[in-house]
Amino acid sequence: xxxALSFLRSPRFRNLxxxxxxxxxxxxxxxVLFSDQLFPGGADKMDLMARLSPPFRxxxxxxxxxxxxxxxxxxxxxxxxxxxxxxxxxxxxxxxIGVLMGLISGYYRGICDIxxxxxxxxxxxxxxxxxxxxxxxxxxxxxxxxxxxxIVSQWVQYARLVRGSxxxxxxxEFILSARAxxxxxxxxxxxxxxxxxxxxxxxxxTLNVANNILLESSLTFLGLGIDPTIPSWGGMLASGRTYxxxxxxxxxxxxxxxxxxxxxxxxxxxxxxxxxxPTGRTSR
Amino acid sequence: MQPSTRNAAPTPAPPATQPLxxxxxxxxxxxxxxxxxxxxxxxxxxxTLAIVGESGxxxxxxxxxxxxLADMAGARFPTGRILFQxxxxxxxxxxxxxxxxxxxxxxxxxxxxxxxxxSLNPVFTIGDQIGETLTLHEGMGKAAAxxxxxxxxxxxxxxxxxxxxxxxPHQLSGGMRxxxxxxxxxxxxxxxLIADEPTTALDVTIQAQILTIMRxxxxxxxxxxxxxxxxxxxxxxxxDDVVVMWKGRKVEEGRAADLFATxxxxxxxxxxxxxxxxxxxxxxxxxxxxxxxVLDGDHVTTVGEARVQDTADYGAAPLLSVRDLSxxxxxxxxWLGCATHQVHAVTQVSFDIHPGETLALVGESGxxxxTIGxxxxxxxxxxxxxxxxxxxxxxxxxxxxxxxxxxxxQYIFQDPFASLDPRKTVGFSIAEPIRTHGLLDGERExxxxxxxxxxxxxxxxxxxxxxxxxxxxxxxxxxxxxxxxASDPKLIIADEALSALDVSIQAQVxxxxxxxxxxxxxxxxxxxxxxxxVEKMSHRVAVLFLGQIxxxxxxxxxxxxxxxxxxxxxxxxxxxxDPSRRSRRALLDGEIPSPIRAVGDDPAVLxxxxxxxxxxxxxxx
Numbered sequence: 030x031x032x033a034l035s036f037l038r039s040p041r042f043r044n045l046x047x048x049x050x051x052x053x054x055x056x057x058x059x060x061v062l063f064s065d066q067l068f069p070g071g072a073d074k075m076d077l078m079a080r081l082s083p084p085f086r087x088x089x090x091x092x093x094x095x096x097x098x099x100x101x102x103x104x105x106x107x108x109x110x111x112x113x114x115x116x117x118x119x120x121x122x123x124x125x126i127g128v129l130m131g132l133i134s135g136y137y138r139g140i141c142d143i144x145x146x147x148x149x150x151x152x153x154x155x156x157x158x159x160x161x162x163x164x165x166x167x168x169x170x171x172x173x174x175x176x177x178x179x180i181v182s183q184w185v186q187y188a189r190l191v192r193g194s195x196x197x198x199x200x201x202e203f204i205l206s207a208r209a210x211x212x213x214x215x216x217x218x219x220x221x222x223x224x225x226x227x228x229x230x231x232x233x234x235t236l237n238v239a240n241n242i243l244l245e246s247s248l249t250f251l252g253l254g255i256d257p258t259i260p261s262w263g264g265m266l267a268s269g270r271t272y273x274x275x276x277x278x279x280x281x282x283x284x285x286x287x288x289x290x291x292x293x294x295x296x297x298x299x300x301x302x303x304x305x306x307p308t309g310r311t312s313r
Numbered sequence: 314m315q316p317s318t319r320n321a322a323p324t325p326a327p328p329a330t331q332p333l334x335x336x337x338x339x340x341x342x343x344x345x346x347x348x349x350x351x352x353x354x355x356x357x358x359x360x361t362l363a364i365v366g367e368s369g370x371x372x373x374x375x376x377x378x379x380x381x382l383a384d385m386a387g388a389r390f391p392t393g394r395i396l397f398q399x400x401x402x403x404x405x406x407x408x409x410x411x412x413x414x415x416x417x418x419x420x421x422x423x424x425x426x427x428x429x430x431x432s433l434n435p436v437f438t439i440g441d442q443i444g445e446t447l448t449l450h451e452g453m454g455k456a457a458a459x460x461x462x463x464x465x466x467x468x469x470x471x472x473x474x475x476x477x478x479x480x481x482p483h484q485l486s487g488g489m490r491x492x493x494x495x496x497x498x499x500x501x502x503x504x505x506l507i508a509d510e511p512t513t514a515l516d517v518t519i520q521a522q523i524l525t526i527m528r529x530x531x532x533x534x535x536x537x538x539x540x541x542x543x544x545x546x547x548x549x550x551x552x553d554d555v556v557v558m559w560k561g562r563k564v565e566e567g568r569a570a571d572l573f574a575t576x577x578x579x580x581x582x583x584x585x586x587x588x589x590x591x592x593x594x595x596x597x598x599x600x601x602x603x604x605x606x607v608l609d610g611d612h613v614t615t616v617g618e619a620r621v622q623d624t625a626d627y628g629a630a631p632l633l634s635v636r637d638l639s640x641x642x643x644x645x646x647x648w649l650g651c652a653t654h655q656v657h658a659v660t661q662v663s664f665d666i667h668p669g670e671t672l673a674l675v676g677e678s679g680x681x682x683x684t685i686g687x688x689x690x691x692x693x694x695x696x697x698x699x700x701x702x703x704x705x706x707x708x709x710x711x712x713x714x715x716x717x718x719x720x721x722x723q724y725i726f727q728d729p730f731a732s733l734d735p736r737k738t739v740g741f742s743i744a745e746p747i748r749t750h751g752l753l754d755g756e757r758e759x760x761x762x763x764x765x766x767x768x769x770x771x772x773x774x775x776x777x778x779x780x781x782x783x784x785x786x787x788x789x790x791x792x793x794x795x796x797x798x799a800s801d802p803k804l805i806i807a808d809e810a811l812s813a814l815d816v817s818i819q820a821q822v823x824x825x826x827x828x829x830x831x832x833x834x835x836x837x838x839x840x841x842x843x844x845x846x847v848e849k850m851s852h853r854v855a856v857l858f859l860g861q862i863x864x865x866x867x868x869x870x871x872x873x874x875x876x877x878x879x880x881x882x883x884x885x886x887x888x889x890x891d892p893s894r895r896s897r898r899a900l901l902d903g904e905i906p907s908p909i910r911a912v913g914d915d916p917a918v919l920x921x922x923x924x925x926x927x928x929x930x931x932x933x934x
Contacts, residue, residue, distance in 0.1 A: 202732035210746045211719030224736040307780040
């Protein structure tokens with residue numbers, strides 16, 4: 030137990046973490062990027078004679094086929110395009126807006142803080158589905174609109190997290206001493222506040238990537254997202270649900286893809302957080 | 314132990330009885346690292362043993378090991394015995410199980426900690442918390458426990474005990490909370506009380522109260538005390554016997570009077586030499602830079618020169634002058650957001666600082682001394698009054714001039730651990746004022762300057778690439794000083810800058826401050842609660858109480874002929890590191906009053922009178 034714990038804290042594990050996280054993320058991203066070259070037209074090709082064939086039997090369909098006889102492996106790889114796009118872009122957008130808002134409202138307080146935080150409260154009080162239905166009803170469903178919807182509904186999380194950290198940090202003496210020296214506000218924010226609160230933001234970021242991949246599928250399931258015929262991990266997960274008893278592979282493999290992506294990002298995120306923290310650097 | 318040849322020894326010889334607690338050859342390890350090595354000492358019934366040492370000496374680990382609380386932090390005990398004469402006969406605490414220890418803790422050995430703020434549970438009343446100990450260990454009923462709790466609070470001289478039982482911890486002051494902790498510790502009449510820095514977080518007058526109460530209760534109950542502290546003054550006040558620890562080992566032990574009079578070990582001699590003693594500067598007009606007594610291998614040497622710190626230039630116009638400065642904060646507001654109560658942090662304070670002069674602001678918590686510093690540094694808006702620099706009022710300056718002031722006035726904070734950004738290298742932090750004000754062009758110039766500053770404060774250029782957590786407390790404070798010097802300031806505001814440091818480090822930093830003053834003609838606004846350090850450092854002293862200056866004058870006037878009651882009270886409360894001067898003073902009563910007042914109920918400002926040239930005293934009501 031103690032040996033396992035000390036291994037988890039050792040620099041060797043840190044490097045292993047980075048290696049594993051980086052290679053997982055890289056392999057997934059490359060496969061998704063070159064999906065058209067890997068499986069030309071494969072994602073939508075139907076083979077009704079071979080519908081619901083189980084995995085690991087034939088070389089033609091290594092991960093089996095779905096109820097329409099489409100190759101699961103090809104669809105998983107192709108489906109990553111939408112899922113990763115939605116996951117990454119929405120999280121990045123929400124994080125940038127949220128962190129900025131949180132920094133401003135936490136550091137300057139006053140009227141800025143009141144406006145941003147009351148707006149955030151209203152936002153949090155609206156159920157996500159209600160917001161989604163209203164938003165999509167007004168602007169229509171598309172990939173861009175799905176991403177915008179996710180950004181709009183999620184920036185509040187980052188803003189609240191960052192504002193909380195800033196409120197605690199701004200009273201700390203090293204921020205006061207920077208102010209005492211006459212350092213300009215934006216430099217204090219960028220050079221002193223941001224590096225000190227980025228750790229929890231990275232954790233939230235990596236968790237939200239998975240969350241948003243699944244949210245996209247919920248939206249599609251409700252008919253609020255993108256065109257359901259375009260493959261995506263969340264969509265495959267949802268449509269395979271009804272066949273779970275007879276053909277587990279239809280939903281398990283896209284689920285596995287989400288899991289591996291999130292695992293890779295989490296490992297990378299942890300490594301990034303730790304290597305940004307100089308107090309952990311001595312153990313290297 | 315050697316018999317004392319001095320007939321003035323205030324403590325009786327140790328009794329021939331069996332020791333209550335006898336630690337023999339104890340060593341403690343954390344994760345394979347030995348933090349206590351071969352430690353032996355004894356505590357006799359009815360006597361007080363002080364364990365003293367600087368940070369990292371292992372004194373707290375020792376007390377936690379006796380309580381077997383160190384186990385929870387992962388301590389191992391490879392060798393040694395801890396023999397305790399409990400009510401069930403002698404036993405070795407190191408072989409006791411945690412279940413057996415629970416019966417001993419609180420009942421036979423009680424402990425009080427440094428932080429009275431965090432050692433009480435905030436969601437239970439005082440009565441509930443004392444009652445819990447009594448029902449748990451003594452098996453009392455609820456009514457009996459409440460009655461006993463009241464008696465205990467009376468015993469620690471808390472006024473209006475019945476009321477206090479119903480209150481929550483946050484409604485009590487720090488000193489009151491520490492008294493509640495003592496009452497709880499004494500609830501089961503323990504044979505041994507372990508006090509781990511019990512007064513370190515308290516103001517001096519409150520500290521004096523607590524120490525007197527503890528001493529009286531010890532005589533009343535006949536218990537033994539183990540007193541863990543870093544403060545040689547407190548040791549001299551309290552201890553019969555002393556164990557000096559250094560780096561996990563016992564360096565020296567003996568009776569308090571002997572140890573202070575004739576320390577045998579070089580480390581003890583160096584430690585005692587570094588302790589600032591109140592009254593040691595009597596008869597001197599100016600502060601003096603004194604040579605340091607340092608440990609060099611296994612003997613002590615003195616290094617550095619003695620020099621009269623005659624740097625204050627009273628002929629020149631004042632560098633900084635503060636007139637009728639008042640600072641108030643909103644404390645409570647009504648439903649419209651208008652203030653109903655205000656904190657009167659600073660009320661009509663006026664003083665001047667001349668070039669090369671050190672003005673000390675002394676006072677207890679809530680006296681407004683830090684608020685004055687922060688207002689001068691423009692970290693805080695003044696409510697009224699005028700601050701001028703070189704004769705130019707701050708209120709008439711534009712943004713550019715105000716920013717320039719942030720170059721000429723620098724601030725050093727109390728906590729060197731908190732005042733450096735943990736994610737930036739020390740070199741970045743030191744260069745920050747230079748970059749901010751654009752003082753030098755080019756990275757190479759800046760680097761050279763940073764290297765020079767690091768060398769000036771006794772570090773090396775190689776330190777620039779390191780992060781703050783890689784430094785010790787004293788080194789970090791040196792970094793903060795280097796940073797303050799980077800913009801070549803005229804005035805440095807040192808806000809309790811020495812309070813968090815060990816005495817030996819403190820003595821070095823005091824000398825560094827004085828050397829820099831002599832070199833550069835720096836003026837200091839030295840904010841401190843430590844009267845002994847103030848006496849060593851300052852040219853003039855202002856004593857603050859509840860935001861007003863009670864007395865102001867030269868160092869000699871304040872320390873040798875204090876004219877205001879509060880100054881005298883403050884001076885008499887300071888524990889002096891000399892057991893032969895142990896004061897049998899009357900108990901200082903009362904709490905420090907709150908500076909919060911209803912709007913419209915302004916504090917009375919009585920006039921200051923000049924009793925001697927330059928010596929101002931607030932007329933008492």
